[in-house]
Amino acid sequence: MANLFRKGRGGPVWLAMLVLVSLGLYLADSRLHLTDGLRGWLMTGLEPIQRLVALPSVLWRHVGETLQTRATLEAENARLKQDNLLLKTQMQTFWSMQEENKRLRELLKATKPLEQDLLLAQALPVRDGALSRTLLIDRGAQDGVHIGQAALSADGVLGQVVHVGPRTAEVLLLNDGSHAIPVRVARTGQRAIARGTGEADRLEILHMPNNADVREGDLLMTSGMGGGFPEGYPVAVVTLIATAQSGPFATIGARPLARLEDPREIALVWMRSPEAPPSTPPASEEIHDP
Amino acid sequence: MTPNHGGLVLIAISLLAALTVELLPLPNTIQPWQPPWLLLTVLFWALHRPGIIGMTSAWGAGLVYDAALGSPLGAHALLFCLIAALILAAQRLLLALPMIQQALWVSLLVLLHQFMALILEGGFSHGTPALLPHLASALITLLAWPLIHVLLLDKQRRLMG
Numbered sequence: 001m002a003n004l005f006r007k008g009r010g011g012p013v014w015l016a017m018l019v020l021v022s023l024g025l026y027l028a029d030s031r032l033h034l035t036d037g038l039r040g041w042l043m044t045g046l047e048p049i050q051r052l053v054a055l056p057s058v059l060w061r062h063v064g065e066t067l068q069t070r071a072t073l074e075a076e077n078a079r080l081k082q083d084n085l086l087l088k089t090q091m092q093t094f095w096s097m098q099e100e101n102k103r104l105r106e107l108l109k110a111t112k113p114l115e116q117d118l119l120l121a122q123a124l125p126v127r128d129g130a131l132s133r134t135l136l137i138d139r140g141a142q143d144g145v146h147i148g149q150a151a152l153s154a155d156g157v158l159g160q161v162v163h164v165g166p167r168t169a170e171v172l173l174l175n176d177g178s179h180a181i182p183v184r185v186a187r188t189g190q191r192a193i194a195r196g197t198g199e200a201d202r203l204e205i206l207h208m209p210n211n212a213d214v215r216e217g218d219l220l221m222t223s224g225m226g227g228g229f230p231e232g233y234p235v236a237v238v239t240l241i242a243t244a245q246s247g248p249f250a251t252i253g254a255r256p257l258a259r260l261e262d263p264r265e266i267a268l269v270w271m272r273s274p275e276a277p278p279s280t281p282p283a284s285e286e287i288h289d290p
Numbered sequence: 291m292t293p294n295h296g297g298l299v300l301i302a303i304s305l306l307a308a309l310t311v312e313l314l315p316l317p318n319t320i321q322p323w324q325p326p327w328l329l330l331t332v333l334f335w336a337l338h339r340p341g342i343i344g345m346t347s348a349w350g351a352g353l354v355y356d357a358a359l360g361s362p363l364g365a366h367a368l369l370f371c372l373i374a375a376l377i378l379a380a381q382r383l384l385l386a387l388p389m390i391q392q393a394l395w396v397s398l399l400v401l402l403h404q405f406m407a408l409i410l411e412g413g414f415s416h417g418t419p420a421l422l423p424h425l426a427s428a429l430i431t432l433l434a435w436p437l438i439h440v441l442l443l444d445k446q447r448r449l450m451g
Contacts, residue, residue, distance in 0.1 A: 022349070022364040049313060
């Protein structure tokens, strides 16, 4: 008991002060977002530990790649060549369509669409919080990453950046309970919000009326509303529809398209108006969409 | 009780090692059975070297833990320093208890920590969360607490007398 009732540092007054400081920090961080500097500073200190912890799985992946047999490599090579050919032929029509689209928009005097820059990042496999579903990536403020930025994978949208350190950043995944993303049904154009549930493979679609035209298997894409995410990227597929007996909205479940647990490559997106110069520091591996 | 150089190095290394082990990515099925190494190491030092690791250091460790897990800054800092304060208040009693009872009390504190962390991280905002994983980490503490003593107690006595 002697320690708790000692005067000065270590005493009850000191404890009360620490409690107050923690509560202040907690509010400043979770509600007001004032502590980005402090968090960045802490993330700098944590970076060596996180890289060390991620090392075994990164090494394991490398070993797996090195030890592949010639046959598997040849098969993969053939598959990639085929994919490449397919994509190239598709791209040919894409360029002409994009040119046409631009011309038509100019004729209509419509506003120009936002242009996008991409930066590739890799995941650092590190444990995340028990409740939050996040992903640590190896790019940070030094690469121009900022809070709220959209993160994509080859299959679809992954989530958005929530914390930024100098050389690392944390992406909140689609299926986190506190993540929501504006979507539209690709077939009908109906707009809605897809919110994470905390479960690995399920999103819930909010505010969709009972009589809305949605079917199982419908593709949900980003709608670009709110400006956080670029428009037109695939998000999820509708898997479950239950019309509510009471209440105006249907219960709709969807499965995220991106492999949220183990994405190999992550692309970070910058959006800029077409006249503005690229806002990010040009890096060698950065890809500019024309 | 004057802290010497070797003792401080031992404390620093043990805390860093605890944090590193705790951040190791594990499959989702095993993850709940990962003992809260950092908290346990902080509590070990608070129990045996309260002059060096007290509430303030526990608070700092909690803050680093917050940044590592991406939880709101201050959440685990608050819990770590509160639990360290409880340990300090009951220090004489705990040191006099046999190891099994000590481990029981510490795992109760870990359970308390888990539930308060659940509240602070907003676990109850979407219905009742799964409570089993949190019980698992309190149960595994029963094994981890003696293990920490095996790893640190002798070295601690040798370096700090």
